[in-house]
Amino acid sequence: MSGERGVDGLSLEEKVGQLLHVGIGNGYGETDAGWPAEETGEVIRDLQPGAVRIYGSHRAGPYAMAEYANRLQEWAAGVDHAIPLLLSADCEYGTVDVVGHGTRAYPSLMGRTVTGDPGLAREVSAAIARDARSMGLSMTHRPVADVHTNPDNPVIGVRSPGTDPATVSRYATAALEGIHDAGALGVAKHFPGHGDTELDSHHDLPHVTDDRERIEEVHLPPFEALIEAGVDCIMTSHVLVDAIDPDRPATLSEPVLSGLLRAELGFEGVVVTDAMMMDAVAENYGVGEAAVRAVAAGADLVLTGYVPHEDLRETRDVLLEAVETGDLPESRIDRSVERILALKERVADGRQVDPIEALEVTGSEAHRSLAREAYERSVTLLTDDGLPIREDDTVLLTGVRGVGALKPHFDRAFGPVVTCSLAPDGTRTGDSKPATVPTADALPTVRDLAAGVDRAVVTTYNREGVPDFQRRMVEAVAGEAPTTVVSLGLPNEFPGLPEVGYLATYLQDRLGLPDPVPDAAGRAIVGVLREPPAVRESLPIGE
Structure with a gap:
């Protein structure tokens, strides 16, 4: 200096x-x-x-x-x-x-x-x-x-x-x-x-x-x-x-x-x-x-x-x-x-x-190439039930985060895509803000929407204990259509969910960062849904 x-x-x-x-x-x-x-x-x-x-x-x-x-x-x-x-x-x-x-x-x-x-x-x-x-x-x-x-x-x-x-x-x-x-x-x-x-x-x-x-x-x-x-x-x-x-x-x-x-x-x-x-x-x-x-x-x-x-x-x-x-x-x-x-x-x-x-x-x-590679390699498939999603499938995309950011990627990859965001993108679901936390009133809607599609994808997010609403949301959708969960936070909810496809992204923290879902991450998620890789036997943390 x-x-x-x-x-x-x-x-x-x-x-x-x-x-x-x-x-x-x-x-x-x-x-x-x-x-x-x-x-x-x-x-x-x-x-x-x-x-x-x-x-x-x-x-x-x-x-x-x-x-x-x-x-x-x-x-x-x-x-x-x-x-x-x-x-x-x-x-x-x-x-x-x-x-x-x-x-x-x-x-x-x-x-x-x-x-x-x-x-x-x-x-x-x-x-x-x-x-x-x-x-x-x-x-x-x-x-x-x-x-x-x-x-x-x-x-x-x-x-x-x-x-x-x-x-x-x-x-x-x-x-x-x-x-x-x-x-x-x-x-x-x-x-x-x-x-x-x-x-x-x-x-x-x-x-x-x-x-x-x-x-x-x-x-x-x-x-x-x-x-x-x-x-x-x-x-x-x-x-x-x-x-x-x-x-x-x-x-x-x-x-x-x-x-x-x-x-x-x-x-x-x-x-x-x-x-x-x-x-x-x-x-x-x-x-x-x-x-x-x-x-x-x-x-x-x-x-x-x-x-x-x-x-x-x-x-x-x-x-x-x-x-x-x-x-x-x-x-x-x-x-x-x-x-x-x-x-x-x-x-x-x-x-x-x-x-x-x-x-x-x-x-x-x-840097663009490195980000794409890193996201592609970080996505973890734990179960492949309901996969792959074919390009002519009608798809329901719903969940508590990321629906708006993921929709353009789904529109390019699949047939008609029906979206239903259960909380506005960017809200801190789980931060005890009642005005932005979805309620059980949404469950009949997503159940009806799921009944009219070939496949359903549900985004989940949690940062600690698994929110009960999200579990019930997955159960409602899975009862009507082959369903894959895309976990955007900690994959803690996996053991408590019904038998559905499950994709862990480790994407977002307590503040929802990065928000919205980055394009490189969206492409990686869609790529797994279309061409599922080998299933991991357990969460790959602690190896």
């Missing part, structure tokens, strides 16, 4: 600023058109944060997103120390979670695992990182390293590579290697493991009740493997781990961060908090108090989430006050800043990006 100062040349205010990972998007810090608002420029000039996390799917394409990132970096270049920002986003499925068009989705981590090919998983991860870097995003908050051991887990699901530590270690490491292949920074999450919880830390404070032995045998190995592989950052979880610290969530726990992660596992990189706006922390601690507790515990970058700018200033001011009063030693701040600056040195070439290059990278045929 030529011309910029190291930690010794920074004032206390500038050092504290480097610890802030502020959020922008979803109505915060942006204009109505989705462009960084001038008030965000004021925050960058005033607080001088070390990083900015971009939230929300923007209507802009890759060219505009590159200009968006350049604008943020221009503001950072205008402050006294001129240290570039780390710009980040999740990108678990690709840059589709921040860019509304012109880029593409890739299979979930679990979808990549079921291909049985860590090399392909690495290629996909590298392609996502290249897309992100071309638009100025040097840090992606992935890979997820949680072992999905609890079938009722409402937040991890298909975001995890799998259900056993060996599988998760192998595929999370492949993902990290791909990130590094593209010259980007990876953030493993959610330490020390969010895979065995029954609550979503966005809304509640989950407990991990496993004993220390099980934590060490099941949940820590993926993080140990990633540390061995040189992971850049590790994100904390807002989870109470009773066997280590029953009083404080991991994000605020010195025994978890300084003790377990630093001293025992030997991690020397940057510790990033999960978003402090999440209810698990926000509902139990004040904004500033939580930041001080996290840094005192061992965190380096405090991810605020998308919050009002006054909350950002309060976070900075309370951190400053804690140092000035001696509650937080300045030497502790210095250690974090040294790590953050060292991280920035590795991506210092990314201050400004070329919007034309962003178009070329994200629109490349190589």
Whole structure:
């Protein structure tokens, strides 16, 4: 970072600023058109944060997103120390979670695992990182390293590579290697493991009740493997781990961060908090108090989430006050800043990006081809009852998600297609929003429609327990026509369904990402329905 100062040349205010990972998007810090608002420029000039996390799917394409990132970096270049920002986003499925068009989705981590090919998983991860870097995003908050051991887990699901530590270690490491292949920074999450919880830390404070032995045998190995592989950052979880610290969530726990992660596992990189706006922390601690507790515990970058700018200033001011009063030693701040600056040195070439290059990278045929291959190999056929569907068959396409996105693919592949979407595409079915959850009133309709077709396809989605309505919906349709279920989320409902065809896609998480169903995924689904591959004997997770 030529011309910029190291930690010794920074004032206390500038050092504290480097610890802030502020959020922008979803109505915060942006204009109505989705462009960084001038008030965000004021925050960058005033607080001088070390990083900015971009939230929300923007209507802009890759060219505009590159200009968006350049604008943020221009503001950072205008402050006294001129240290570039780390710009980040999740990108678990690709840059589709921040860019509304012109880029593409890739299979979930679990979808990549079921291909049985860590090399392909690495290629996909590298392609996502290249897309992100071309638009100025040097840090992606992935890979997820949680072992999905609890079938009722409402937040991890298909975001995890799998259900056993060996599988998760192998595929999370492949993902990290791909990130590094593209010259980007990876953030493993959610330490020390969010895979065995029954609550979503966005809304509640989950407990991990496993004993220390099980934590060490099941949940820590993926993080140990990633540390061995040189992971850049590790994100904390807002989870109470009773066997280590029953009083404080991991994000605020010195025994978890300084003790377990630093001293025992030997991690020397940057510790990033999960978003402090999440209810698990926000509902139990004040904004500033939580930041001080996290840094005192061992965190380096405090991810605020998308919050009002006054909350950002309060976070900075309370951190400053804690140092000035001696509650937080300045030497502790210095250690974090040294790590953050060292991280920035590795991506210092990314201050400004070329919007034309962003178009070329994200629109490349190589990336399109890779996405198609990855989706084709990730779809898993567990039973082929009612298949194949012939091109002249009349088909009912119904279900709780994806009907509208799948219809054009069905129209091209089959005879007359009757569609009946039982919840508007994009709704978060299962999120306890009665206005968008289908009711039993729809069952007679889909039963009548099924009676008039040759074949039926029903989309299902669940992220934890199997919704009773969906089971009854499948039973109603299957009673009238040969039926195939296309599972868009976790395939947990499979054992409880009648004898129907069953296709697992591992496509969507708790937010319905990627939404709508990507074209590459739609083509892969139709391809299996027309030409069924060999049936798998069991769910291919944990192999």
